[in-house]
Amino acid sequence: MAEVPDRPLRADARRNREKVLRAAQEAFAEHGMGVPLDEIAGRAGVGPGTVYRHFPTKEALFEAVVAARMQDLITAARAGAHAADPGEAFFGFLALLADEAGVKRDLSDALVAPPAVATSLRTDLRAALEVLLTRAQQAGAVRDGIRVDDLFALLKGLMAALVETADDARDRLIAVVVDGLRAPR
Amino acid sequence: MAEVPDRPLRADARRNREKVLRAAQEAFAEHGMGVPLDEIAGRAGVGPGTVYRHFPTKEALFEAVVAARMQDLITAARAGAHAADPGEAFFGFLALLADEAGVKRDLSDALVAPPAVATSLRTDLRAALEVLLTRAQQAGAVRDGIRVDDLFALLKGLMAALVETADDARDRLIAVVVDGLRAPR
């Protein structure tokens, strides 16, 4: 996915690319995908033109920033695919996701964004989540009837709820959703 | 809130005002507050200038559209304030809200919008919700520890989750949140 250039980048180009990525990471995390690109360029101490030399579009930059974190989530989800306690694995993943989302707006934007953004990443995450969910359901830890798409919608909502919410309230909100997902007694 | 003009409106003005309101209602319900004002004007068969003759700002138009529905919610919430079964009243209100929100984007936008929008309506809704929530908690139908602000955040999230979600999935999502709100055990 990440193309390796035919010839190595010039030293300053490589440096600037890094600066842009770092600045974008901060800016996206704080304000979501809505940040003006000029602000990102400004934080990086670079002109807008330079940003576009490295990333063809704002969306591409966003994906580049989110990709790593998204990949981490996917890895975490896959890691739980064979856990001894499927319920724990499932809810542990939820907690992880919620933790990230509470502070980083970019991640929640990545899930809420139009389907064209980060498509392959979302597909992978979906697949990994499906395993987690199915196993948790078979183990009786999560109620039946819930589908992966339901889960995505739920996560989308949870993200929206967590954005700009006080830390102490976050745990309560997460608890509500988690307990709602548990199999009825 | 809605000023009654010193002198009655001219016939065509009155007619156009109605047309604008109807068009705005449709447009806001479909696409949320993000619709271009020109589109609303277009649907109403009217120029943008005419819209601004009747509503000083786009926000004002939005509030005018949402006010009625919001008022209904507030009324419904207040109606449940003395219900025999506080739990039923609380969850019934939630169902009502979710029903509206699933189809009408405007309502959810009204809750998610910056606090400056529809402030007094939100304050009233908040107050009415507080009664519902507290009584439901005292009756043991809703878990303790949940605050009104938590509820608002939760509703905000639920709205986000319900937007652009298939009808059959909606019930499942609502069920998750509702069961999560129920008192444990």
Place this chain on the structure above:
DNA sequence: AACGATACGGAACGCACGCCCCGGTTGGCA
């Protein structure tokens, strides 16, 4: 040291949108 390729910066463009203005039109009253 010098030259060509590479990359930089920021001014400028196009577009979308909220909002305003003004020449023309229409409704209601005498």
Place this chain on the structure above:
DNA sequence: TGCCAACCGGGGCGTGCGTTCCGTATCGTT
């Protein structure tokens, strides 16, 4: 019917933002 105020329409302004262009600076090689 004729007049005046009220009202309409849409062109236009200002702004913010994504994206592009190009003259200039910098790198890396000979």
